[in-house]
Amino acid sequence: MFSTTTNPTPNITLYTSATPNSFKISIALEELALPYTARAVNLTTQEQKEPWLLEYNPNGRLPTLTDHDTRVFESGAILLYLVQKYDPEGRISYKPEETPGYTEMLSWLMWQMGGLGPMQGQAHHFTAFAPVRSSWGIERYTTETRRLYDVLNTRLTESPFLAGDRFTIADIATYSWVRASPNLLDFQLGEWPAIQRWHDGIAGREAVQRALKVPGSSITEDQFAEIVREKRRVLMGWVEADVR
Ligand SMILES: N[C@@H](CCC(=O)N[C@@H](CS)C(=O)NCC(=O)O)C(=O)O
Structure with missing residues (x-):
C-alpha cells in the first residue's frame, strides 16, 4: 500500500499523456528542475x-504520479504535493503557506480545477469529439468557458499573474487549458488582451517549452490541430441530435 512518507531525494514517475491536465505536471516538474521519468x-x-x-489512480485518469512509496492523483493535488515537498524557495508557489499570496494561489488553482477545466473540457467534447451534434451542449459549455475567460482577463488586467507578481502553479494549471482553446474552440486570444499577454509570456518560458515535448506524442501539435479542425468540420455538418 502507499503511504505519505517523506523522502528528500525525488524518485518520481509521471504517468502522462499529451493533454492539458498532464501538461500541468510536466510544466511544474520542469520549472522545479526535478528529475523524473515520464511514462506515456x-x-x-x-x-x-x-x-x-x-493502483496509482483509482479514478482511472491522467495525470498521476508516484514518488517512492507515495501515489498522488488529481492534477491539483499533484501540483500542491510538488510545491509542498520540492519548492522550499517558492519558485512556483508562495512560502510560507500563511502568506496572502498562497491563499490567492489556492483560490485560483481551485477555480481552475472546479471551473475552467471541467467547463472547457465539456466545450472541447461537444465542439470536436461528440458522436452526435448538440447545439445545446456546444452553446452551454462554450458560453460558460467564455464567461470564465472574461473573469480571467479581468484578473490579469489588474495583476501580472493569477496570484500576484509571481508565476505559480495556479498559472500553470490555467495556462495548460488556455493554450488548447485556439485549436479546439477556435478562440482568438486577442479578444482578451490580458490573457494574450500572460499566455505569450508563459509560452516563452524554456521550462514550458521542454515540458510540452513530454511525453513524446506520435503526432505534432500542428497535425493534432488539423485532425481537430476536420473533426469539428464534420461534426458541424451533422444534423442536430434527437435528444428527446
Ligand atoms: N480532475 C482530473 C481530470 C483528469 C482527466 O479527466 N484526465 C483526462 C485527460 S486530460 C483523462 O484521463 N481522460 C481519459 C478518461 O476519461 O478515461 C485531474 O485534474 O487530474
Missing part, C-alpha cells in the same frame, strides 16, 4: 483503466 499512457487503448494504473 495510451488513452486510445484505455490503458488508464488497467488494474496496474488504478
